Amino acid sequence: MAFGAVDVLALVSLASLTAIVLYRKRTLAPPGPQGWPIIGNALNLPSSKYWLTYDRWSKAYGDVLQFTSFGERTVILSSAKAVHDLFELRGNIYSDRPPAPMAGELVGWNKGLGYARFTPHSLTSPTSSTPYPVNSSARFRVLRRMFQDTIGPQACRTDDLKTLQEKARDGLLRRLMRAGQAESKGGDFNEEIWQAAGSFMLLVTYGYEVPLDSHVDPLVKIVERAMEGFSRASEPGAFWVDYMPFLRYIPAWVPGARFQREAAQLNTEREMLYEEPYRWTKAQTLGGNATPSMVSGLISSKQEASLQESDEELIMAVAASLYSGGADTTHATLNSLLLAMSLYPSIQTRAQAELDALLSSEHRLPTLDDRPDLPYVEALMKELWRWNPSVPLGLAHRVAEDNVYRGMEIKEGTTVYANIWSLLHDEETYPDPFVFNPDRYLDSQGQLRKLDKLEDPSFVAFGLGRRICPGMHLADATMFLYIASILYAFRIEKALDEKGEPMDPVVEYDGFISKPKSFKCRLIPRNTFTGAA
Secondary structure, eight states: OOOOHHHHHHHHHHHHHHHHHHHHHHSBOOOOOOOBTTTBTGGGOOSSOHHHHHHHHHHHHOSEEEEEETTEEEEEEOSHHHHIIIIITTHHHHOBOOOOIIIIIITOGGGSSTTOOOOSSOSSOOOSSOSSOTTOHHHHHHHHHHHHHHHSTTGGGSHHHHHHHHHHHHHHHHHHHHHHHHOTTOBOOHHHHHHHHHHHHHHHHHOOOOOTTOSSOHHHHHHHHHHHHHHHHHSTTSOGGGTSGGGGGSOTTSTTOHHHHHHHHHHHHHHHHHHHHHHHHHHHHHTTOOOSOHHHHHHHHHHTTOOOHHHHHHHHHHHHHHHHHHHHHHHHHHHHHHHHHHHOHHHHHHHHHHHHHHHGGGTOOOOGGGGGGOHHHHHHHHHHHHHSOSSSSOOOEEOSSOEEETTEEEOTTOEEEEOHHHHHTOTTTSSSTTSOOGGGGBOTTSSBOOOOGGGOHHHHTTOOGGGSOTTHHHHHHHHHHHHHHHHHHEEEEEOBOTTSOBOOOOOOEETTTTEEOOOOEEEEEOTTOOSOO
């Protein structure tokens, strides 16, 4: 039988149509909640505690789910395997950031590492005057390298940094001692912890030492306002412009464009964080009076080749990135420590017994060199990272090209979040996940058992893939020193009511940087505390 040209064309068309149908059957979009035409799931999106909503959705739709809002696709990953497979094994196309209209473009945080773009094809090209432009992969790489050189694993083992960490620890203990004595029935130590966290980050980033008795230090106020703005601008669901990016073109004077006026104010505060501490450190460095810090080191390394304007812009960006990534999370984690120890006194007693056995005869505070001899304190810290992670959702990733995962098509431009909360509350990995239990990381001999990185909270809590927190080594070491020292210095107990009865604190967290709701506790100096701090 002979086939004419029309017959052949018909057969080819039929075959192509069949292939398309079969492909679509095999590669459906990830499942998710049913949305409305045009607006999608815009009316279903949470305005707070979004990680809990996404965790609940994952129980219904699986560990890879998708929702839309005004045509913008968002995928939530709720298992360690899915996050590993996509953020690590496919890191070349899953390491970009979405434009982030509010926090990134309008407020300007896209200049720093957190919102820096990383794509196979850069959106902007370098020039002689701007070798590392915003929205270029080149900028991401150089900022990441600057982090690695100044606070990477090697840098975190230097004596200079250990000295800064111990100095900051001593200031924290003094603040808590003074406040604890003033609040014998219990107090809210949020302000003391914030002052200590901010002071340490100013010290390690800029070499700026905040006086212990200072309550209105000008640089602390600058960074405090900028960080409040960062949390506000970065919180998913806080601004409609993040779901409808075209709104960013609406002038500030248009009715309903209040977000534009707020963005302008937040941008001003961010610029002050970039510029004011840097100028102070630059003057100290050029005058030969600088305390060793990230910024003084970077300035000194550039002096021989002459410090260019483009160099200064990068140093300001990387310094602000370190501060913004460290102060709030330290604050949140230390508040969680006080809350957890108030609720689990037997765990506190066991950790303090381990500390006493090692330190009491020497009449000193713990150091980072003691870490291998304090496995229970180490396990307690891991559980603190897991129990209520300070960044339960993390920053958004953006898919650089269409790809298929488990038969599901994830389109280019899709925003992807790893729900760190879900990973750290997986019942298969962490039985009874809502119970605070450091024993889950110990073997029968009371030593730390070998953990796969995907089950180790001290790894997972910092994210996975190429966008893993570059300050994780600094945060991990500093937090261990703080936790061990606080537990050695104080007994943490529930606050007392007017009748002298203990009051149970409420365990409630919220915010882009997730912190416990305000609560009170008592800080009682222990007999083993020598006052060396």
